[in-house]
Amino acid sequence: MSKQIAIDGPAGAGKSTIAKRVAADLSYIYIDTGAMYRSIGLYMLRNGIDIHDRDKVEIESENADVSLSYVDGNLHVFLNGEDVSNEIRKEEVGNAASVVSAYPLVRRNLTELQRRLAKKENVVMDGRDIGTCVLPDAFLKIYLTASPEVRGERRYRELMDKGESPDLDRIIEDIKKRDQADMNREISPLRKADDAVEVDSSDMTIDEVVNRIESLI
Ligand code: DC
Numbered sequence: 001m002s003k004q005i006a007i008d009g010p011a012g013a014g015k016s017t018i019a020k021r022v023a024a025d026l027s028y029i030y031i032d033t034g035a036m037y038r039s040i041g042l043y044m045l046r047n048g049i050d051i052h053d054r055d056k057v058e059i060e061s062e063n064a065d066v067s068l069s070y071v072d073g074n075l076h077v078f079l080n081g082e083d084v085s086n087e088i089r090k091e092e093v094g095n096a097a098s099v100v101s102a103y104p105l106v107r108r109n110l111t112e113l114q115r116r117l118a119k120k121e122n123v124v125m126d127g128r129d130i131g132t133c134v135l136p137d138a139f140l141k142i143y144l145t146a147s148p149e150v151r152g153e154r155r156y157r158e159l160m161d162k163g164e165s166p167d168l169d170r171i172i173e174d175i176k177k178r179d180q181a182d183m184n185r186e187i188s189p190l191r192k193a194d195d196a197v198e199v200d201s202s203d204m205t206i207d208e209v210v211n212r213i214e215s216l217i
Contacts, residue, residue, distance in 0.1 A: 012151035033127035041096030
């Protein structure tokens with residue numbers, strides 16, 4: 001049977017950086033489930049579909065084929081065969097993903113895809129509901145958090161490095177709003193699984209978080 005590690009937590013906690021490092025150290029496959037929801041969000045934005053119209057989004061989502069594949073050792077995300085790995089990182093796509101991820105059919109289809117992938121290979125999978133819903137039998141579950149202020153500052157620095165001029169207070173507000181939406185939706189809300197280990201990365205370096213997780217393994 002394949003081995004599974006689940007890493008859940010709020011936006012900006014560093015899940016993908018940490019999950020990638022742990023996966024590389026263990027020679028497991030890294031699976032970014034947020035990228036899948038972002039691809040569905042992008043499909044709706046590109047096709048001018050009102051993301052708040054649940055019925056329409058659910059019907060249209062059946063036409064959005066999402067797949068993951070490794071290119072030169074990096075995980076890439078494809079939407080109907082097109083590599084959208086960069087485009088899905090935009091702020092508006094993340095916000096659209098947060099809205100469409102609340103819809104039952106969208107979640108059902110992506111959950112099935114995620115379980116299929118995890119059956120085939122040893123995986124480190126990150127998201128919001130991996131430990132609670134997608135992979136309840138994962139042998140290690142991590143709930144990775146950091147304060148909204150620390151997460152906001154990390155995002156602020158990333159944007160500065162890209163040459164943008166972000167507004168820190170606005171970023172922190174957006175993070176808090178996203179937390180509210182992800183934690184309070186009806187289906188598979190973000191929450192710590194009962195058997196997950198909580199790791200607060202607010203005052204930890206990336207290496208320290210990776211070491212902590214690997215010591216748990
Ligand atoms: O981790 P991220 O920022 O790329 O995720 C984008 C959105 O997708 C997030 O706001 C909530 C949703 N999501 C989800 O509902 N379930 C997951 N397993 C992963 C992401």
